[in-house]
Amino acid sequence: MSVQEQIVAREARHAVILCHPDPHSFNRAIADRYCEEVHAAGQDVVLRDLYAMHFDPVLQAAERPTLPNPIRFGDVTAERNILWGCDVFVLIYPIWFGSPPAMMKGYVERVFGAGVSPHNVREQTRGDLLGDKRLLSFTTSAMSGPWLAQEGQELGLSAVFDDYIVHAFGMHSREHKRFALITGKTGRNTAATYLCDVAQQAQRTCAQIAFGEEALRRDPQLARRFSR
Template identity: 65%
Template sequence: MGDTQETGTGRHAVFLCHPGPASFNHAIADAYCAAVRAAGQDVVLRDLYAIGFDPVLKAAERPTNVAATYGQDVLDEIEHIAGCDVFVLIYPIWFGTPPAMLKGYVERVFGAGVQPEALQGRARTNLLGGKRLLSFSTSAASKIWLDEQGQGQGLNSVFDQYLVHAFGMRSQEHRRFAHIVPGLSARFADQYLRDVAAQAQRTCAQIAFGDEALLADPALVTRMAR
């Protein structure tokens, strides 16, 4: 499609939330970031455990306070991720939900200054409004067991869709990897990471060319794989 107009270079904020440096979650983050950079777009990686992010919301930070004040760590995080086009969450499912570290990041950083009325009205926030949400989650349980518990549907309702609606985001996608356990075969691991890279290329194409152009010409994704 010779008349396709690129909309920008693209900037991805990647939030890695796993305490183990050798975890499969770290491999997912590495694969995603490498694919984005290969496509010529920018990545801001925030490894929440590595930076020692404090997930505990402070009383002074509650948005309902008339004169809410925010810690320097929150202000620094907002500066790091401001202006990103897509927000990528990478985390394990622990006891049915994301780790407390990630939930605390949502409360302290994503939610900084956001009033309850704005959440209920699905108003676009300055930080996340109109942006894309992409999630990669892992679980040691099998897909069959997770489906029996309604894990996918439940997490989609209470986390993914909630974030999109609460902050006025544009869209959300979620890739789930089940039965991620010690001894995971190299064949499966490599396939999963290829899936991550393919998703990264697709997201880059969405940002660069727009959703409608990508639907009309799916081959545009291959232009992002250099």
């Protein structure tokens, strides 16, 4: 990697937002592996573990963005300051009863949605925090892939959560990696294979940010420059 490419890589920043109550969960392993790969690529990453933070997901009446002058509470301001300048937002969570955990939904409402009015959503206004940035999601489920497909889970979640977030906040693009049959009985080989997928996605995302989509399409091997 040239000196110029290294400088570009170091300037990039990833926000990894983890939502799982078990500190030893596979979701946590996904977050840790992603962060390790980003650091190895010479890029910056900030991890936000919502349960460890005791994040309050409850949107208060005074915060509603439909109000003329909604209040922005201190915890939201502090969180947005931490996320400021990130190039990609990585959401990691289990699928519970067909949707993200309530805490993740509350994070989107309170932090991502702070100051975003219905007019902004309709016009797909590019906000100062998320505008033109990337969305990457990793989700796990105890159910099988065929069962999830039969229930319309993939298309449904993509439409009501991924696509909506991208459009509502004027983001650049979105990708979603799904891991099925994640239970206490998941074998080590399966877990290792999934974590290898996480590492490859992290390397690809680092390359997308560092070199741009067009350059990566011309030369897919650019992502290998970030592999260990």
